[in-house]
Amino acid sequence: MASFEIHGGKKLKGELIPQGAKNEALQVLCAPLLTPEKVTISNIPDIVDVNKLIGLLQAMGVKIEKVEKGTYIFQAKDIDLDYLQTEDFKIRASSLRGSVMIVGPLLARFGVGYLPKPGGDKIGRRRLDTHFAGMISLGAKFNYDAGEHFYAVEGSNLKGTYIHMDEASVTGTANIVMAAVMAKGETTIYNAACEPYLQQLCKMLNAMGAKISGISSNMLTITGVEELGGCFHRILPDMIEIGSFIGLAAMTQSEITIKDVSWDDLGIIPTIFRRLGIKLERKGDDIYVPAQESYEIETFIDGSIMTISDAPWPGFTPDLLSIILVVASQAKGSVLIHQKMFESRLFFVDKLIDMGAQIILCDPHRATVIGLDRKSDLRGIQMTSPDIRAGVSLLIAALSAKGKSTIHNIEQIDRGYQDIDIRLNNLGADIRRIG
Numbered sequence: 001m002a003s004f005e006i007h008g009g010k011k012l013k014g015e016l017i018p019q020g021a022k023n024e025a026l027q028v029l030c031a032p033l034l035t036p037e038k039v040t041i042s043n044i045p046d047i048v049d050v051n052k053l054i055g056l057l058q059a060m061g062v063k064i065e066k067v068e069k070g071t072y073i074f075q076a077k078d079i080d081l082d083y084l085q086t087e088d089f090k091i092r093a094s095s096l097r098g099s100v101m102i103v104g105p106l107l108a109r110f111g112v113g114y115l116p117k118p119g120g121d122k123i124g125r126r127r128l129d130t131h132f133a134g135m136i137s138l139g140a141k142f143n144y145d146a147g148e149h150f151y152a153v154e155g156s157n158l159k160g161t162y163i164h165m166d167e168a169s170v171t172g173t174a175n176i177v178m179a180a181v182m183a184k185g186e187t188t189i190y191n192a193a194c195e196p197y198l199q200q201l202c203k204m205l206n207a208m209g210a211k212i213s214g215i216s217s218n219m220l221t222i223t224g225v226e227e228l229g230g231c232f233h234r235i236l237p238d239m240i241e242i243g244s245f246i247g248l249a250a251m252t253q254s255e256i257t258i259k260d261v262s263w264d265d266l267g268i269i270p271t272i273f274r275r276l277g278i279k280l281e282r283k284g285d286d287i288y289v290p291a292q293e294s295y296e297i298e299t300f301i302d303g304s305i306m307t308i309s310d311a312p313w314p315g316f317t318p319d320l321l322s323i324i325l326v327v328a329s330q331a332k333g334s335v336l337i338h339q340k341m342f343e344s345r346l347f348f349v350d351k352l353i354d355m356g357a358q359i360i361l362c363d364p365h366r367a368t369v370i371g372l373d374r375k376s377d378l379r380g381i382q383m384t385s386p387d388i389r390a391g392v393s394l395l396i397a398a399l400s401a402k403g404k405s406t407i408h409n410i411e412q413i414d415r416g417y418q419d420i421d422i423r424l425n426n427l428g429a430d431i432r433r434i435g
Helices: 022-028 048-060 081-085 087-093 097-110 129-137 170-180 196-207 239-251 269-275 318-328 349-354 388-400 420-425
Strands: 003-007 013-016 038-042 063-068 071-075 112-116 141-145 150-154 162-164 186-190 211-213 219-223 231-234 255-258 281-283 286-289 306-309 334-338 358-363 366-370 382-384 404-408 431-434
Touching: 003 388, 022 048, 022 097, 022 170, 022 196, 048 063, 048 081, 048 087, 048 097, 081 087, 081 112, 087 097, 087 112, 097 112, 097 129, 097 150, 097 170, 129 141, 129 150, 129 170, 170 186, 170 196, 170 219, 196 211, 196 231, 239 255, 239 269, 239 286, 239 318, 239 388, 269 306, 269 318, 306 318, 318 334, 318 349, 318 366, 318 388, 349 358, 349 388, 388 404, 388 420, 420 431
Parallel strands: 013 255, 038 231, 162 186, 306 334, 382 404
Antiparallel strands: 003 404, 003 431, 038 071, 063 071, 112 150, 141 150, 186 219, 211 219, 255 286, 281 286, 334 366, 358 366
């Protein structure tokens, strides 16, 4: 098990280019399963979860050609459906959450879709009911083997229908959209997720010949087509990494420019960081964060304590709440962090408390942070990364802390962040990968 040894308290300076978006990649990499033609995708991040999905697709029979770093050509001309019943498939697919995205396109094109219980972060319940309920509405038959934890959907004559989703699940919406693009007639999906990454998937599918309207809204209309073709698609920069870098700059009092952020796709993210008192400027399509000695959390108009909570897009993404919580620990003022969507994501705060942060964990969903206003530094400790986002939050805390910190289980960080130690060391950080 690898670890990071971090010597904190150093100010960083320079430019960072965000990687391609992990959450978009896990969706769009499955879209080539819908066509026998070649699909080229660029700006693919070189991270563990994405590489696992590429390996799974290859094992299924997808021909994959690397054009250059981050750019691949996919051709799903000869898919081995028998492989989906093998032990190797079960092992590979159960090792990452993103494997769920293969079911929709397989069902649409081949009339069958199989999946073992997928892996991923342990951040609370992440049910799959929404995915399969949508496919059942399209006419598929569903079976779940509780003993084997194996899901199966079958349906060779999917028909368009009206689907009112019970939750605005991003992956659920993506899976249902891909299942519906070749269904007969018209499908309407209401309460659909509308994250930029889902918009990207819909635009990609339209480039392949699909007919999807209502993109960027919570009501999608899909007119089924008989077949899809190839296309070229470029993945957006990762908004979660961009937010992580903003938080890093604030915590370490660093001057950092984040390049090519696709600002118009960031939604409310810059606004939320500004509510913590962090100065950031838009320069073209870059974000410039100046070095700040201190930053003060805003209050509501009536003077009451600020609450920052997550919500489906265009609300604030839950993936950045861990970063916000860490950044608030050295702010002036207090804030209530309300994690509505996942009940286990705040359980890493005990490590921040050990570092000297003043945080009250109210319940699994809420934590009150009383900012230290840099009156005392966080102190370096030994800790273990529980999931991707908490892991990077702990890394940011360690980079701002006094002394040496060690973070174990950094495989969790590597799942979502490409060469994070090398990139930050180039700006003046002192992160050593050991083990």
